[in-house]
Amino acid sequence: MYLLATLAVALVAGAFDWKTGRVPNLLTLSGIVLAFPLHAYVSGSRGVLEALQWPLLGAVVCGLPSALVWRLGWLGGGDVKLIAMMGAMAGLSLGVECVFLALLSASAFALLRLAWSVAPRAELRSALRFGPFAFVGTALAAAIHGGFG
DSSP: OHHHHHHHHHHHHHHHHHHHSOOOHHHHHHHHHHHHHHHHHHHGGGOHHHHHHHHHHHHHHHHHHHHHHHHTTSSOHHHHHHHHHHHHHHOHHHHHHHHHHHHHHHHHHHHHHHHHOSSOOGGGGSOOOOHHHHHHHHHHHHHHTTTTO
């Protein structure tokens, strides 16, 4: 259920980022907020406080390194919030996996894009939109963990 919710938000964020080059704050911040009741609901009677630690840890562990990269100017602010949302919604371990696979797919795409051209043009060195890769990384994590069935 965590991966499905993360995938849904990443799909919408990826579509917005692909079309406009921006990830809406309303989407990412509401995803972070909704992660807490989702984890509490899924955990049931196993302890609400214990269930609430996983979205918090996921958001911090995924979001903090990306915030440091944002300070260097290598990542956009919307991407940082999207990464933190992925960590919060999917939880600590699945969130780290989704973010890792998203960064891996974005890196592979960037290398292929640069290798495709003999003489690198300015548009090939332009900023890479992370939103679609957030969706790809989450979809890969879902496929690794048995799909959606």
